[in-house]
Amino acid sequence: MVRGNAFGRCLIVDDDPDILLSAKLLLRDLFGEVATFQSPEDALAAMEGERPDVILLDANFGRGATNAAEGFHWLAEILKRDPEAVVVMITAHGGVQIAVEAMKRGATDFVSKPWSNERLLATVRTAAALRNSRQEVVKERKRAAAIAAPTAVGETPLLGRSPSIARIYSLIDRAAPTEANVLILGENGTGKELVARELHRRSRRADNVLVSVDLGAVAENLFESELFGHVKGAFTDARGDRIGRLQAADGGTLFLDEVGNLPLHLQPKLLTALEQRQVIPVGANKPVPIDVRVIAATNLPPDRLSDESLFRQDLLFRLNTVEIDLPPLRDRREDILLLIEHYVGFYSKKYGKPVRRLPEDVAAQLVSYDWPGNVRALRHAAERAVILAGDEAFTVEDFSLSRTVARAPTPAPPVPPSDLNLDRAEKNIVEAALKKHAYNISLAAAELGLTRASLYRRMEKHGL
Structure with missing residues (x-):
């Protein structure tokens, strides 16, 4: 743009110079x-390059014409070439x-x-702003589509034959075709996002986007802008209009991951948007309607989730029309070898490694391991084993079980009174x-x- 203009390009089409x-x-x-054109044909040719923000189109071109037939014809031709074109008709x-x-x-x-x-x-300025808004929506939807890209081959959703997984499959079969909101419970690594993707894939909204929002990673001061969007000038860095995740998911599915981490004072804002099915972008005063199906997930146990001091119960009721509780891997041990076989096969192919045997004693130890990190930890262990193992058979050491995560959640031994080293004391407390x-x-x-980020820093500091 030149001279700091608000918009890029305008075409004016009229037979009167x-x-x-x-x-x-x-x-x-x-x-x-x-750019000005007396001929609609020339204006159409000019559209083949940079698409204009606004087109001003005369309704009548022929001498004595008053019925706007020509203008309607060229309007149709413009929209045929650019369905998102913003056209302002000039009528006399x-x-x-x-x-x-x-x-x-x-x-x-x-x-x-x-x-x-x-x-x-005023009319042209509003029309140009609409064009920019439409382009932003398209951009956000493409970004959302990229976020919602199909799960990789190695991420087979809920692979297993255990009764508990069969129950999960049954719940998905019944809930997916409905418009009911779904709340997915489960420990970290149990596959909550995979269930959400499967619910969307089998829903009536499958042709539209699945937009994911990790509420545990959204800064409190950006919550409203990220979810509801903002208008230009709403705050210091708001250099243009931006739609939020809820509007980007319009017509599709909104996946609210780690919803249990949403601070209590922000929960009413989310509840209001879901109840009223509309959002008001930051800095705007006009609500924008939304049509989304909500799937939420949390690793909070039910007793913590039902604590009014942690989570609003009216928001919980809004989210858990259907509740799916994913079992930890230790509660479906009959699926462990199936998962190991799947991921070992996947990573062997990915890294060009030979097929190796899984001795019975190694398999028995893998099955007896509690896998506190669940399927995610198992997948990482399988990848390491494929990379590190010898040429013939796997060993327990290849899976690095002792370094994957600790076994059962038993209390850590107390710090000996004679050891007053602060670093070691901190490590023991964090590990416990x-x-x-x-x-x-x-x-x-x-x-x-601590905050999650602070805990991660201490885990990294102490090698936990």
Whole structure:
């Protein structure tokens, strides 16, 4: 753009050169480029390059024509080439009747000849802003589609034959085709996001996007902007309009991951948006309707989730029309070897490694291991084993079980009174909290009085 103009390009199509000159002079400070055409054919050719923000199109071109037939024809041709085009019709005859018909056929707005300069400027500015907003929506939907890309081959959803997994399959079969909100419970690594993707894939919204939001990773000061969007100038860094995740998911599915980590004072804002099925972007005063199906997930146990001091019960009721509780891997040990076989096969192919035997004694130890990190930890252990193992058979050491995570959540031994080293004391306390809560980061951090980020830093510091 030139001279700091608000918008990029405007095309004006009219058979009257005086109208073209007048409109160009009026709009030149609003656009970086204002191109004028007496011939609609030339205007269409100019659209093949940079798409304009706004097109001003005359309703009548032939001498004596008053029925706007030509304008409607060229309107259709413009929309055929660019369905998202923003067209403002210029009418001199027929008044409101032609204007209404033009908008039925896809025009965004209209102005009447002779026009008021203030009216024309306001109409064109609003139309250009609409074009920018549409482009932002398209951009957000593409980003959401990328986020919602199909799960990789190695991420086979809920692989297993145990009765508990069969029950989960049954719940998915019954809940997916409905519009019911679903709450997925389970420890870290049990596959909550995979269940959400499967619910979306089998739903009536499968052709639209699945937008994921990790509420545990959204900063409190960005919560409203991230979920509801904002308008230009709403705050210091708001250099343009931006739609939020809820609006990006319109027509599809919204997956609220780690919903249990949403601070209590922000929960009413989410509840209001879901109840009213609309959002108000930060800095705006007009609500935007949304049509989303909500799937939420949390690793909070039911007793913590039902604590009013941690989670609003009216929001919980809104989210858990259907509740799916994923079992930890230690409660479906009959699936462990099936999962090991799947991931070993996947990573052997990925890294070009030979097929290795899994001796019975190694298999028995893998089955007896408690896998506090659940399927995620098993997958990582299988990948390491494929990379590190010898050429013939796997050993227990290849899976690095002792370093994957601790075994059962038993209390850590107390620090000997004679050892007053602060670093060692901190390590023991952090390790004890992690073991107590089976390496559930949220719960361990809460007990230690730390944020999740602070706990991760201490885990890294001490090699936990």
